[in-house]
Amino acid sequence: MIITGLHRDNLIVAKLLEACSVTGHLRYAYSVFTHQPSPNTYLHNTMIRALSLVDEPKAHSTAVLVYRKFWSLCPKPDTFTFPLQIHRQTVVFGFDSSVHVVTSLIQMYSSCGGLGDARKVFDEMPVRDATVWNALLAGYGKAGEVDEARRLLETMPCWVRNAVSWTCVISAYAKKGRASEAIEVFQRMLMENVEPDEVTLLAALSACADLGSLELGERICSYVDHRGMKRGVSLNNALIDMYAKSGNVAKALEEFERVSERNVVTWTTIITGLATHGLGGEALTMFNRMVKAGVQPNSVTFIAVLSACSHVGLVDLGKHLFTSMRSVYGIQPNVEHFGCLIDLLGRAGRLKEAEEVSRTMPFEANAAIWGSLLAASNVHHDLGLGESALNQLIKLEPNNSGNYMLLGNLYADLGRWDESRMMRKMMKGTGVKKMAGESSIEVENRVYRFISGDLSNPHVVKIHELLQEIDLQIQSNEI
Structure with a gap:
């Protein structure tokens, strides 16, 4: 570009900055940007966006710096200059009704913890498309305000609601640990003939795993196969996790052996599943297979492996693996790893x-x-x-x-x-x-939860009558 003089073309330089930032060379991209003699609005926008997308405080402060310098070089911004920047100036330049700007403002306020301001921007928008609605839904979901997200979804016009809208609420419920409601929203989504994407299915499978809802998880799997959707690595990982958490370790192993493409999450998921169900020896064997396959374990893998050592009582091996985290794999142990080591020693009586x-x-x-x-x-x-x-x-x-x-x-x-x-x-x-003691059972794709002392179930009288009958039959040795 330098030899041919193309480095003076802001459009081509902007493409170079994008390529550098995507491949992890953001510092070099910023260096190129600072050496441009006459950067225009588009080039500033590209640099601001690249810096804003990196999850680093220094990058974000640099983005604000670029934005400030922009005013002395460029006479007038456009709608793409404002994402994650200053709200007041969007009004001054008349961009406060731009869908792109409003969406970005909602995202900005939501990211900074200002959901009230995000809602105010949303309410003042005269015409809202799906991206504006979804931005606020995602904001509520990330902040854990799942009930507000659900209410917003219910008020959303049905012709505007799309797969992203439903997924925002399903994911929010799943992350909050409210798996039953996540499944309920997912089933409503299917009833309204909205086709889920991979992100939706991942959230739904995660909810099934937390509920132990094996039957519904398998129905989701059948749905994927029936629709001819490609099972990516993430979807396969979620399926293995669902089987393991639902208690069907054999099926989880079967799925694991079936998939051809495995990443560190795949291996870690099956190791965790085996360790959780007390199959420590099998979990350690799987870890050895993982290492031989050339897959680098991560910090989560070691939590599973150390847990497996606890279940089997292999104290010396556990201590060796704990030490190898730093010396062999360059992983700094965190408080969870120390917790696993302490649990390992405690179980073995080495108090x-x-x-x-x-x-x-x-x-x-x-x-x-x-x-x-x-x-x-x-x-x-x-x-x-x-x-x-x-x-x-x-x-x-x-x-x-x-x-x-x-x-x-x-x-x-x-x-x-x-x-x-x-x-x-x-x-x-x-x-x-x-x-209180708690148990649950899945019947016809619905999970029923029972809590000791809870009399709110409408069938509580019949349940107690049946329990008494079973108790009498046990005492008389009839069953």
Whole structure:
């Protein structure tokens, strides 16, 4: 470009900047931009957009700097100059009714935590297309305001609602852990003959996995095959995860062996599934297969592998793998990895070693770590550690009844009944209630949840009658 003089053509230079930023050479792209003698509006827009799309504070501050310098070089902006920039000036230049600008303003306010301002911009827009509606839906979803997102979807004109609109709400419910509602919205989407895309199906499968809804997950899989949709790596990963979380590990393995293209997520998903179901040996074998296949494990992989070592009781191997994270794979262990190591040592009865790791690690011990120490002290009857762990947990999780119950059980096992009763009195005195038991069952693509003591189910009388009948049959040895 320099030899032929094309480096003076702002349009061609803009294409070069785009190519550099997409391939990870943003710093070089910015260097090229700063050496342009007469950058025009389009070139500024390209540079601002490239800097804004990178998830780095320094890049964002540089984008604002480029925007400020723009005013001294370019007499007038266009509608593409304003995304992630200044709202007031959009009004001054008359772009406040531009769909592109309004969409970007909604995204800007949503990203900065200003959902109220985003809604105000939305409400003041006289004519709204799907992109404007979806921008606000996505904003509510990312902020965890799922009920607001649902209400907005319901008020959205049916002829404007598209696959993206439905997906925003389904994904928001799934990420919030409200899987039943995610599935409900997904089923309504299909009833309205809106064809889901891969992102929608990923969110729906994630919800099925959380619910343990195997039947519905398989229906989604059949839907994909029936429509002739290509199963990408992400979709296959979600399917393996759904089978594993729904308890069908054999089917998860079958799907894993069937797919030809596997990435680190694929391997990690099946390793996690095996480890979660107590198949530690199989999980470690799978990890060895992964390494031999030349796939670099990530931090999530090591959480699964260390968990597998805990289930199998391979302490030395677990410690070796923990050390290899940094020395072999260049992965810095985080608090979750230290938690896995502490759990591994605690389960094996090496309580002093586990406690030492918790004291010397470069992180503040969280509730999960203290919970592991409390559980280990209960199993191995270390009262001192148990009391110390509970004192920390009361500060971090004052309303978690399980912590009090564990120490109470430890006192009871040691024959210290007064202290055991004291735990229950402490729970009562501080207003901590024992967590109710909960179970669920899937019947005809619907998951029914039952909570101990809950009488809100309309069929509660019939349920109790049936339970009594079953109880009588068990007692009479008829079943």
